[in-house]
Amino acid sequence: MKTLKKVMAVLMIMAMLLAIVACGDQKTQGNASTPTATPSSATETNQPELQKDPETGLTPMANRTPITYHMFIRDPGQAPDPNNPVLKKITELTGVTIEWEFLVGDLNEKVGVMLASGDYPEIMFGADAKKFFDAGALLPVEEYILKYPNLRAHYEPFLDKMKAAFDGEHAYTLENYNLERIQSPIFQNGGAGFFLQKAVIAEAGYKVPKTVDEYFQMINDYRTKYPTIDGVETIGFEILCDGWRDFCLRNPALHLLGSTNEGDVIVDQTTFKSSLYQITDTAKNWYKKLNEEYRKGTIKPDTFTQTYDAYMARISTGAVLGMFDQYWNFQQADMLLRSEGKYERTYISVPIANPGMKDAYLEAKSGTISGTGGITISTKCKDIDRLMAYYDWLLNREVQDYLAWGIEGKDWVKVGTVGKALTPERRALNQDNTKRRDLTGDTLWQYSPKMQGLYEDGAPCSPGDSEDEFFAGQSEWEQNFYSKLGVKYPAQILSEPKKMPAYYPVWAFAIDDASPARLAKAKLEDVCRKYYPQLIMADPAKYDALWDQFVAECKAGKPEDYLNEVDRQIKILMDAAAAAGN
Amino acid sequence: MTELNPALPRATKKWKKTLRLYSQQKSLFFMILPWMIFTFIFNYLPLTGWIMAFQNFRPGKGYWKSPFVGFDQFAFLFREQGFWRAFRNTLAMSTMNLVFGFVFAIGFALLLNEIKNTYFKRTVQTISYLPHFLSWIIVCGLISNILSTSDGAFNNLLMWLGIIDKPILWLGEPKYFWWIVAFANVWKETGWNSIIYLAAMSSIDTSLYEACEIDGGNRYRKMWHITLPGIRPTILVLLIMNLGFILNAGFEVQYLFGRGLVMDVSETIDIFVLKYGITLGNYSLATAAGIFKSVISIFMIVTTNYLSGKIEDERLF
Numbered sequence: 001m002k003t004l005k006k007v008m009a010v011l012m013i014m015a016m017l018l019a020i021v022a023c024g025d026q027k028t029q030g031n032a033s034t035p036t037a038t039p040s041s042a043t044e045t046n047q048p049e050l051q052k053d054p055e056t057g058l059t060p061m062a063n064r065t066p067i068t069y070h071m072f073i074r075d076p077g078q079a080p081d082p083n084n085p086v087l088k089k090i091t092e093l094t095g096v097t098i099e100w101e102f103l104v105g106d107l108n109e110k111v112g113v114m115l116a117s118g119d120y121p122e123i124m125f126g127a128d129a130k131k132f133f134d135a136g137a138l139l140p141v142e143e144y145i146l147k148y149p150n151l152r153a154h155y156e157p158f159l160d161k162m163k164a165a166f167d168g169e170h171a172y173t174l175e176n177y178n179l180e181r182i183q184s185p186i187f188q189n190g191g192a193g194f195f196l197q198k199a200v201i202a203e204a205g206y207k208v209p210k211t212v213d214e215y216f217q218m219i220n221d222y223r224t225k226y227p228t229i230d231g232v233e234t235i236g237f238e239i240l241c242d243g244w245r246d247f248c249l250r251n252p253a254l255h256l257l258g259s260t261n262e263g264d265v266i267v268d269q270t271t272f273k274s275s276l277y278q279i280t281d282t283a284k285n286w287y288k289k290l291n292e293e294y295r296k297g298t299i300k301p302d303t304f305t306q307t308y309d310a311y312m313a314r315i316s317t318g319a320v321l322g323m324f325d326q327y328w329n330f331q332q333a334d335m336l337l338r339s340e341g342k343y344e345r346t347y348i349s350v351p352i353a354n355p356g357m358k359d360a361y362l363e364a365k366s367g368t369i370s371g372t373g374g375i376t377i378s379t380k381c382k383d384i385d386r387l388m389a390y391y392d393w394l395l396n397r398e399v400q401d402y403l404a405w406g407i408e409g410k411d412w413v414k415v416g417t418v419g420k421a422l423t424p425e426r427r428a429l430n431q432d433n434t435k436r437r438d439l440t441g442d443t444l445w446q447y448s449p450k451m452q453g454l455y456e457d458g459a460p461c462s463p464g465d466s467e468d469e470f471f472a473g474q475s476e477w478e479q480n481f482y483s484k485l486g487v488k489y490p491a492q493i494l495s496e497p498k499k500m501p502a503y504y505p506v507w508a509f510a511i512d513d514a515s516p517a518r519l520a521k522a523k524l525e526d527v528c529r530k531y532y533p534q535l536i537m538a539d540p541a542k543y544d545a546l547w548d549q550f551v552a553e554c555k556a557g558k559p560e561d562y563l564n565e566v567d568r569q570i571k572i573l574m575d576a577a578a579a580a581g582n
Numbered sequence: 583m584t585e586l587n588p589a590l591p592r593a594t595k596k597w598k599k600t601l602r603l604y605s606q607q608k609s610l611f612f613m614i615l616p617w618m619i620f621t622f623i624f625n626y627l628p629l630t631g632w633i634m635a636f637q638n639f640r641p642g643k644g645y646w647k648s649p650f651v652g653f654d655q656f657a658f659l660f661r662e663q664g665f666w667r668a669f670r671n672t673l674a675m676s677t678m679n680l681v682f683g684f685v686f687a688i689g690f691a692l693l694l695n696e697i698k699n700t701y702f703k704r705t706v707q708t709i710s711y712l713p714h715f716l717s718w719i720i721v722c723g724l725i726s727n728i729l730s731t732s733d734g735a736f737n738n739l740l741m742w743l744g745i746i747d748k749p750i751l752w753l754g755e756p757k758y759f760w761w762i763v764a765f766a767n768v769w770k771e772t773g774w775n776s777i778i779y780l781a782a783m784s785s786i787d788t789s790l791y792e793a794c795e796i797d798g799g800n801r802y803r804k805m806w807h808i809t810l811p812g813i814r815p816t817i818l819v820l821l822i823m824n825l826g827f828i829l830n831a832g833f834e835v836q837y838l839f840g841r842g843l844v845m846d847v848s849e850t851i852d853i854f855v856l857k858y859g860i861t862l863g864n865y866s867l868a869t870a871a872g873i874f875k876s877v878i879s880i881f882m883i884v885t886t887n888y889l890s891g892k893i894e895d896e897r898l899f
Contacts, residue, residue: 112860115641131863135642233732241841249842301751302731305841513640513863522862529842533754 053093056402061393064095067386072114072121073447077102078437086403086441096390098123100443106244120378123387125447129173129376130510133166139377139384140170148392154179154449158369164576165370174391175374180453183365184465186497188490189349192251192261192326193361198481199344200321206484208493211355212256212289219321220298229345232319236298239290241533242308245329250528252324253283258357260498261326263507264521265566272574274506274566276559278528279551282354287535288543294536304533318345332433339431343477351494363504364497365453370508375449391449400451403441404462415468418459422469430463502577503570516558517565523557635869655870665871668854671760671847676831678764680824686768687775688817692805694776695783707780710773718834721770725762726839729753754843763835778820779813786812818890822898826883829875851875 052059079100080087091097101121103110111128114120115135124132132138142163145155155162155174162171194215200222201207209215219236226234240248251261254277259266265274277283293299306314314320315333323330327349337345351359377384393399405412411426422430429435436442451461460466470489474482487493511518531550538546604611630645635655637648659665690710697703713721728735731749740746752758790808799807833852840848849857851871859868883898891897 106861108861109856112863115863116860116865118641134640137642241843246842300732301749301754304843305726305751305753305839307726514638514865514867518862519864522857526842526845530845531842533841533843537751537754 053089056089056093056407058093058396058398058402060093061095061389063386063389064093066091066095066097067383068097068099069123069381069387070099070101070121071123071125071447072101072103072127074103074107074124074126076104077443080443081438084438084440084443086406086439087444090394090399090403090441090444094390094393096386098444100447108244120380122378122381124376124378125176126373127376128510129373130166131513132376132378133172134513137378137380138172139379139381140172141174141377141384141388142171144385144388145171145174148388150392150395151388151449154395154451161369161576173374173376174449175369176447176449177373177452178365178369180365180461182454182456182458184453184460185467185489186362186365186491187464187467187470188327189361189494190327191361191363192247192255192324193349193494194252194255194322194324194352195327195330195347196322196350197318197320197345198348198478201348201350201485202344202481206481208485209350209352210359212286212352215322215350215352216289216293216298220296222321223298229319230317232317235300235314235320236296236322237290237293238311238314238320238323239299239303239536240306240308240311240323240325240329241304241529242306242311245308246529248323248325248329249532250278250525253277253280253286255324255359255361256282256286256352256354256357258353258360260360260363260500260505261507262505264524265506265563267503267506267566267570269501272501272503272567272570274563274570276524276554276563278524279554284547287532287547290536291538291540291543295540299536301537304537318342335431335433338475341475343475343481346478348490349494359495360498361494362491362497364499370505373508375447394444394448395451397451397455400445400461403445404450406440412463418455418457419468420460420463420466421472422463427473501574503573506566506570509566509569511562511565515565516561518562520558520561524554524559524562527553527557632869632873634866635873637866639866639869641865651866655866656874659867659870659874664849665851665854667846668849668851671836672829672831672850672852675760675763675836675850676828678760679767679831680828682764682768683771683775683824684817684821686772688779688813690772691776691779691783691813692809695780695809696801696805707773707777711777712773713770714774716770718770718832719838721766722835722838725766726753729762753839754841756844756847759839759844759847762839763832766835767832779816782813782816783809814894818894819898822883822886822890825886826879828882829878 050059050062079102087098107127111131114127115131115137120132120137129138142159145151145159151174155171158175158179159171162173162175163169166172196209196215196218200218203222203225204218207214207218209218216237223234223236228234238248240246250264254262254266257266257277257280259277262274264276264278266277267274290299294301303311312330312333315323315330316336318337327334327347330347334346337343349361351361353359377387381387394403405420405422406426408414410423412420412422415421426440429439430442445462453465454460460469463469471479482489485493511521527550531546531553535543535546535550633645634648636650636652637645638651638654639645639648694703694707697706729737729752731737731751734749736752737746737749741749752762786808790812791804794804794808829851831850831852833850833856836848836850837853837856840853855868855871858864858871887898
């Protein structure tokens with residue numbers, strides 16, 4: 001007993017010491033990360049005249065007192081290298097440094113922790129604006145939008161909607177998408193869709209599948225012919241089920257019904273009433289089809305337990321023939337295959353829908369904004385005026401060109417009168433995730449107010465908007481592939497972009513915390529999460545019984561609470577749009 | 583004075599005695615002070631947050647302006663099926679962890695104690711407690727690799743032995759989930775948990791073993807009659823302490839392995855709290871669940887302590 005006590009005493013002392021050391025560490029880290037002036041750039045503030053920067057030709061800001069803002073970004077990612085030459089140049093010209101914090105783990109959990117602790121970052125990108133607004137954590141921005149000319153030109157047309165999205169009095173967000181003045185063509189589907197390896201289409205004689213049956217038929221034909229790809233066993237179809245990314249499992253039926261990506265409901269486009277696509281016959285048939293394919297071995301059982309990383313690793317081998325996903329979710333794997341020169345192993349979005357139904361994977365850029373997405377500025381922000389002046393400066397065309405394209409001659413060249421294309425060196429840089437992050441202005445461009453689409457003179461705002469760049473960036477194999485398909489770019493095998501009404505999309509709706517609607521939505525998602533894999537792996541004879549059980553459990557979760565709330569919000573947004581005359 | 587009023591002076595006397603005792607021990611008080619402050623700040627101060635369980639708490643409004651709702655949150659909690667499922671899962675996994683944890687750690691310590699070669703013994707001990715220092719995310723990665731259906735070692739082994747003819751999706755079958763969690767815990771913690779038993783065994787008087795030998799006891803007899811009774815107090819104290827943690831079935835393993843397929847058996851109270859509190863923003867409900875958990879824990883620890891005192895005269899407090 002005595003020895004035991006001694007041992008325990010020693011263990012406890014060790015544990016406490018460890019705890020103290022650990023806490024101490026955090027404290028020093030915390031101090032280090034609080035915004036402080038960087039002494040190296042302090043000297044530069046004493047120059048009164050605004051000389052153009054010789055390297056970039058940009059005019060610096062008048063006030064260049066060093067200041068650092070802490071910014072949270074809702075996407076998983078990595079902060080750029082602090083020595084990134086472009087970001088350093090911008091800091092030199094403006095005095096502003098952005099300290100990036102990217103999402104690790106689940107966004108809702110992260111936001112919940114921030115709200116519970118009251119410890120918000122100064123700037124947030126896409127982090128549940130409504131929740132922070134409810135917590136009284138946001139600063140209104142309309143005053144500054146009207147004060148600075150570039151911001152004014154960019155946001156003033158949307159100011160009413162931005163206000164209506166909150167309390168009707170103030171705007172709280174700097175929206176980042178759908179603000180194009182002139183739209184550029186959609187080259188490829190960057191969102192949800194059925195993806196198929198290009199080699200499968202080439203093998204089938206450049207046939208584009210239109211239905212689920214055709215899609216799996218082509219996959220199976222290819223798989224029978226090539227049981228391995230580069231020595232790795234060929235996998236027919238992957239279904240990612242890891243955490244919040246399990247839209248790969250839950251969403252396909254929505255798209256088979258010919259809807260664009262709404263999230264957890266489908267909205268009737270004439271009555272604007274929402275309903276559950278999860279329990280429709282289309283869904284029943286889809287999971288039944290997957291059940292068949294599972295039995296054939298097209299789908300591997302561990303797809304239901306693998307992590308996102310394992311999924312990405314599998315796609316990167318080039319041995320996965322198809323999946324339902326959103327392009328950005330596996331973009332890195334696709335780009336890796338491309339950088340290895342395996343062009344035939346990259347993916348193309350195919351127009352799968354119920355027979356006779358028109359697919360709707362592309363949305364026309366509607367020019368309508370959500371009002372709640374984009375950049376929000378919290379009450380912790382040290383100097384909002386300075387920040388807005390900085391954002392205004394970033395929106396100068398020369399600065400936008402510098403961030404999105406780089407330096408003329410070195411990074412990009414003129415094509416025709418207004419067209420632009422990257423140099424091969426810069427293109428290689430852009431295709432390498434790490435280099436793009438650490439050597440170009442990409443991160444800052446992505447997560448600041450930015451120009452998208454085309455300028456008034458027809459010049460592309462960014463490489464992603466440039467037709468010349470798109471064609472220049474395609475390999476010979478791909479150019480040949482598209483010409484055999486009879487299209488100029490991959491998105492053309494899909495139906496024309498669909499113009500969506502003002503409420504769109506439902507997934508961006510803010511549902512009040514702890515409300516019955518919120519609970520109903522969570523329950524619905526959980527039930528789908530639980531049953532869909534079971535249905536796919538079920539004994540076919542028991543499929544119908546299990547399906548009925550699933551539908552019953554779906555209805556037991558009171559989904560009507562959620563549907564009613566969605567209908568209510570759709571009506572508000574549609575009425576507001578009708579009142580505004582569009 | 584003492585003769586006139588016996589009641590008061592006795593109290594004063596006692597008080598004086600206590601005071602003297604305190605002043606004699608002031609260096610001890612001084613030494614414990616930092617830990618008392620530590621305990622107060624980290625264990626008692628956060629209890630003020632319990633007020634949330636009786637409110638409809640909103641971060642924007644804070645404690646002062648959130649409306650009070652009495653026991654509504656608890657009522658909702660106890661009506662919620664998911665909570666009872668989480669409660670069942672927690673209890674089941676925790677019990678399995680406790681039982682297997684004890685059996686394996688004690689068994690391992692007993693066996694290791696019999697080894698006479700010091701170097702070998704120390705090496706084995708060191709290797710056996712190394713997994714304790716691995717983070718759960720690594721352990722879960724290892725386990726999901728081993729149990730994988732595409733070329734996972736365990737499925738390959740079973741197929742080679744002819745026990746199964748096609749790979750089993752171990753992590754996707756609800757019936758295996760608790761066992762996998764229990765096994766993971768055993769693998770990770772057996773070595774570490776056995777340290778304390780080995781320490782207790784080393785303090786057993788060697789003359790007892792000699793006496794047993796003279797009486798003709800073999801090794802197994804010695805283990806059964808000397809070693810095990812020798813560490814009984816240790817086992818009891820640890821049991822009492824662990825029963826207090828019966829509703830902490832862990833969080834990481836269940837969180838990392840918890841996919842839709844096994845959701846019904848993997849959700850523990852901690853995951854329930856995370857889901858409702860942080861993800862769905864219902865901080866009040868999550869706090870109520872937390873309070874419920876604490877109450878059960880306190881009840882468990884007091885009961886076992888009392889029972890242990892009755893049966894074995896071995897109590898923690």
